[in-house]
Amino acid sequence: MVKMPDPQSDFSVFGDMFYGAVASRLLMSAIDLAVFDHLEQAASAQAVARLLPAHPRNAQLMLDALCALGLLRKSQGQYQNQPPTSEFLVRGKAVYLGHWLQLADESWQDCLGGLTDKIRSGPGQAPPDEHWNAAAYCERFTRAHAATSLAGVARQMAAIVADAPGFDACRRMLDLGGGPGVNAMAVAQANEGLAAVVFDRPEIVAIARGYIDEYGMSARVSTMGGDYLSDDIGGEYDLIMVTDSLYYGDAELDQVLAKCRQALAPGGLLVGVHAVLTEEATQPAKMVLAMLPEALAGQAALPERGFLARAMARHGFAEISSRMAMVAGAPMEVNVGRRPAEA
Ligand SMILES: C[S@@+](CC[C@H](N)C(=O)[O-])C[C@H]1O[C@@H](n2cnc3c(N)ncnc32)[C@H](O)[C@@H]1O
Numbered sequence: 001m002v003k004m005p006d007p008q009s010d011f012s013v014f015g016d017m018f019y020g021a022v023a024s025r026l027l028m029s030a031i032d033l034a035v036f037d038h039l040e041q042a043a044s045a046q047a048v049a050r051l052l053p054a055h056p057r058n059a060q061l062m063l064d065a066l067c068a069l070g071l072l073r074k075s076q077g078q079y080q081n082q083p084p085t086s087e088f089l090v091r092g093k094a095v096y097l098g099h100w101l102q103l104a105d106e107s108w109q110d111c112l113g114g115l116t117d118k119i120r121s122g123p124g125q126a127p128p129d130e131h132w133n134a135a136a137y138c139e140r141f142t143r144a145h146a147a148t149s150l151a152g153v154a155r156q157m158a159a160i161v162a163d164a165p166g167f168d169a170c171r172r173m174l175d176l177g178g179g180p181g182v183n184a185m186a187v188a189q190a191n192e193g194l195a196a197v198v199f200d201r202p203e204i205v206a207i208a209r210g211y212i213d214e215y216g217m218s219a220r221v222s223t224m225g226g227d228y229l230s231d232d233i234g235g236e237y238d239l240i241m242v243t244d245s246l247y248y249g250d251a252e253l254d255q256v257l258a259k260c261r262q263a264l265a266p267g268g269l270l271v272g273v274h275a276v277l278t279e280e281a282t283q284p285a286k287m288v289l290a291m292l293p294e295a296l297a298g299q300a301a302l303p304e305r306g307f308l309a310r311a312m313a314r315h316g317f318a319e320i321s322s323r324m325a326m327v328a329g330a331p332m333e334v335n336v337g338r339r340p341a342e343a
Helices: 012-032 045-051 056-068 083-088 098-113 115-121 135-162 182-189 202-214 250-263 285-296 307-314
Strands: 072-075 078-081 172-176 195-200 221-225 237-243 264-274 318-327 330-338
Touching: 012 056, 012 098, 045 056, 056 072, 056 078, 078 083, 098 115, 098 135, 098 285, 115 285, 135 182, 135 202, 135 237, 135 264, 135 318, 172 182, 172 250, 182 195, 182 202, 182 221, 182 237, 195 202, 202 221, 237 250, 250 264, 250 307, 264 307, 285 330, 307 318, 307 330
Parallel strands: 172 195, 172 237, 195 221, 237 264
Antiparallel strands: 072 078, 264 330, 318 330
């Protein structure tokens, strides 16, 4: 007689992972169908099915599952958006995150379709970062990124920058690789006396100018287009912030830091906020998973914690401090350093 197994572990962890994929598919279908546009007011499944249009029974099954995920609530057969759904997933609202999720989903679909093959055979011959050269992709990415900034990331980044010692006295700031410029606007709003320059590639600053005008910040936030590895980035800044941008190898990082040091006024501050990996590149789980499609495709992997503080030290920055801070629910490394006053 064979003894029955006496399991020591809980296998529900596998099911949870698997149903996580079901949840993400359901969310993306609801976004593709624009379901949430129809649920600002309570509505029945039949009414939603007519508006989409969709198969009545399957529409109800989808709506019930969206309730299970906490995206909708249901009362007496009527469905309605929960507050975060209403704020971020309804087209035409001040912030719409559907396009950001669709872009993230596309990059995952490209990767997931051939995940096993990619792990077995490597990234293949596709030139790394090729999509970055496509103007249309850059614009979609920058606008999707702007939506996440407007959805709260910019205010969190601004609070981190405003926490740097001497921030209130800063008058001239550079946001290096500033993307759509929304972070720089939030930082400028945290210090009335501050004028900010958003530096990014020319096609990106063209988009940033649109946001700066839209939010009435053009008197204090300007733009400069170029490649910060090779072009002039201006000078006499009291503060340079660089967030989510310095994902380069040491050689390029050294090039950028030498430029930053030179562009800062003596005593000026450099504040960097970046996603980093910790615990031998196995944490934070969110970051490890978020970077996987690009990393498997042979593009840049995230740096490990300490990369920027070490580079700052190599370039003679003083008073270097390093800490982790939560930004949009994910831990990021905050590094602050000062160009020595006498330098
Ligand atoms: C992930 S986005 C971050 C944007 C913004 N800093 C933020 O945190 O929202 C990275 C930005 O860095 C810019 N960038 C990267 N390398 C650059 C370079 N060599 N010259 C100019 N901009 C660069 C990209 O164009 C992009 O807008």
